[in-house]
Amino acid sequence: MSLSPPPFSVVSARKLGLTFETNDGPVHALSNVDLEVRKGDFVSFIGPSGCGKTTFLRVIADLEKATAGEITVNGMTPEEARKSRSYGYVFQAPALYPWRTIEKNIALPLEIMGYSAAERRSRIERTLDLVNLSGFGKKYPWQLSGGMQQRASIARALAFDADLLLMDEPFGALDEIVRDHLNEQLLKLWARTEKTICFVTHSIPEAVYLSTKIVVMSPRPGRVTDVIESTLPAERPLEIRETPEFLEIAQRVREGLRAGHSYEEQ
Amino acid sequence: MKPDTLTQRILPVVTILLVIVAVWYVAAVFMNAPFQRDLDRRANIATSKPVDFIERTLSQPKPVLPAPHQVVSNVFENTFLRRVTSNRSLVYHAWVTLSSTVAGFTFGTVLGILIAVGIVHVKALDRSLMPWIIASQTVPILAIAPMVIVVLAAVNITGLIPKALISTYLSFFPVAVGMVKGLRSPELIQLDLMRTYHASAAQTFWKLRVPASIPFLFTSMKVAIAASLVGAIVGEMPTGAVAGIGRKLLDGSYYSQTIDLFAALIAASVLAAALVTIVGLAAKIVDRAMGGRPA
Numbered sequence: 001m002s003l004s005p006p007p008f009s010v011v012s013a014r015k016l017g018l019t020f021e022t023n024d025g026p027v028h029a030l031s032n033v034d035l036e037v038r039k040g041d042f043v044s045f046i047g048p049s050g051c052g053k054t055t056f057l058r059v060i061a062d063l064e065k066a067t068a069g070e071i072t073v074n075g076m077t078p079e080e081a082r083k084s085r086s087y088g089y090v091f092q093a094p095a096l097y098p099w100r101t102i103e104k105n106i107a108l109p110l111e112i113m114g115y116s117a118a119e120r121r122s123r124i125e126r127t128l129d130l131v132n133l134s135g136f137g138k139k140y141p142w143q144l145s146g147g148m149q150q151r152a153s154i155a156r157a158l159a160f161d162a163d164l165l166l167m168d169e170p171f172g173a174l175d176e177i178v179r180d181h182l183n184e185q186l187l188k189l190w191a192r193t194e195k196t197i198c199f200v201t202h203s204i205p206e207a208v209y210l211s212t213k214i215v216v217m218s219p220r221p222g223r224v225t226d227v228i229e230s231t232l233p234a235e236r237p238l239e240i241r242e243t244p245e246f247l248e249i250a251q252r253v254r255e256g257l258r259a260g261h262s263y264e265e266q
Numbered sequence: 267m268k269p270d271t272l273t274q275r276i277l278p279v280v281t282i283l284l285v286i287v288a289v290w291y292v293a294a295v296f297m298n299a300p301f302q303r304d305l306d307r308r309a310n311i312a313t314s315k316p317v318d319f320i321e322r323t324l325s326q327p328k329p330v331l332p333a334p335h336q337v338v339s340n341v342f343e344n345t346f347l348r349r350v351t352s353n354r355s356l357v358y359h360a361w362v363t364l365s366s367t368v369a370g371f372t373f374g375t376v377l378g379i380l381i382a383v384g385i386v387h388v389k390a391l392d393r394s395l396m397p398w399i400i401a402s403q404t405v406p407i408l409a410i411a412p413m414v415i416v417v418l419a420a421v422n423i424t425g426l427i428p429k430a431l432i433s434t435y436l437s438f439f440p441v442a443v444g445m446v447k448g449l450r451s452p453e454l455i456q457l458d459l460m461r462t463y464h465a466s467a468a469q470t471f472w473k474l475r476v477p478a479s480i481p482f483l484f485t486s487m488k489v490a491i492a493a494s495l496v497g498a499i500v501g502e503m504p505t506g507a508v509a510g511i512g513r514k515l516l517d518g519s520y521y522s523q524t525i526d527l528f529a530a531l532i533a534a535s536v537l538a539a540a541l542v543t544i545v546g547l548a549a550k551i552v553d554r555a556m557g558g559r560p561a
């Protein structure tokens with residue numbers, strides 16, 4: 001790839017496209033996506049289903065291959081970035097292995113990447129503390145609530161110190177109360193660890209509350225319709241969601257979605 | 267014992283058992299009656315009370331259908347009252363059959379796992395091997411068993427190994443099919459997770475596919491061990507094996523020793539139940555160790 005991304009760029013996409021060949025003809029999951037994610041950004045991707053937000057995340061993670069355009073992750077191709085373990089991925093479901101305890105689940109990537117037993121021990125302690133699950137290490141996944149399971153899966157993604165965290169609707173299956181709480185915790189965690197986070201969601205308040213940058217996407221073909229730089233302060237109590245500034249950003253997100261025909265009957 | 271165990275579990279089973287025994291007695295009387303009438307006529311017992319007649323039908327030495335108590339006393343006698351080395355001891359014959367069952371089951375399980383690993387990892391094997399494996403089970407074992415035993419005897423392999431091979435033939439199949447399913451059971455999301463870690467194929471195999479397949483392995487092993495026992499018994503029949511439950515069954519039918527025949531059947535079913543139970547217990551212990559949720 002002959003592309004030189006700007007300094008501090010973590011993800012850089014130029015004219016990125018991805019077309020799935022299906023029996024019903026080609027499906028344009030992504031088309032002409034230009035995007036820059038800087039180091040330390042918290043970027044949310046929002047849009048209706050089929051807008052390609054998850055697909056874009058999977059392209060960054062090298063779980064899908066782009067069919068057009070260029071993309072770099074930490075200045076490398078996504079494949080090189082994956083092979084150098086540059087990111088941690090949090091899926092929609094916790095995807096914990098049911099035969100492993102929580103601490104063994106967190107140890108999984110560490111085992112695969114060849115960390116020593118002592119190093120694993122200390123990293124398990126540290127990440128369990130980061131997600132407020134200290135003392136639950138010996139439990140099996142089924143003994144934990146859905147929210148706790150998803151926190152454990154975040155701990156697993158943090159365990160090996162990748163600077164980039166990719167999160168694909170991690171709280172989508174949880175109820176709103178648990179979700180508010182986890183959003184607050186996630187912001188604290190982001191401030192503490194200084195990671196770069198790419199976060200897929202279909203909740204407007206969640207996107208506005210969490211992000212420094214909101215990428216509004218729309219379907220058929222999947223594309224970016226607006227990129228909003230948040231003007232909210234770094235310190236964000238839950239009450240910030242009642243402020244005019246917050247509502248103004250939410251309004252702009254809604255307009256972006258409308259401009260992409262996301263509200264029309266499909 | 268939990269209070270509901272008695273009514274919920276034991277009572278229904280015992281009820282059915284009592285029904286079976288009752289039907290069996292009635293059937294025994296009817297099936298043995300013609301021969302008993304014949305005997306009575308020859309012995310000039312002109313008339314007798316029905317109760318006496320029924321009692322005689324249930325105590326013939328070689329009845330068409332032996333009565334349950336005759337079978338039970340035969341099983342008891344040949345299990346507990348004989349030296350285990352005696353040729354008449356059921357324990358001795360069961361031991362002979364058990365050893366080839368276990369040997370065949372072990373080979374079969376290992377073979378089944380190896381085949382499954384091959385099928386899951388090599389696309390060519392998936393296409394080429396699977397149809398043959400399924401075809402192998404459509405050939406009746408009764409047709410193959412004598413061939414295996416005769417061919418191996420021709421090259422001086424006799425005794426345990428030929429019988430164990432027949433058990434292997436029957437038991438590798440459920441294990442292979444179950445393990446293919448088990449090794450492919452991890453969800454896409456779990457496989458994607460391994461990919462994000464840049465895990466090697468070997469790591470994905472040992473840390474994901476193998477643990478995910480364990481419940482499938484035990485389910486198929488339960489089927490396989492019962493099939494192994496059938497294989498061992500069938501293997502004892504065609505060539506006049508000197509010992510084993512198959513031999514007892516054959517003797518029973520050759521010499522009309524119906525009581526012995528039924529006793530051997532009982533021994534075979536007790537053995538099968540015990541083997542399946544042992545595999546089931548092992549499954550439970552392993553499941554608990556792997557964090558299984560208590561039922």
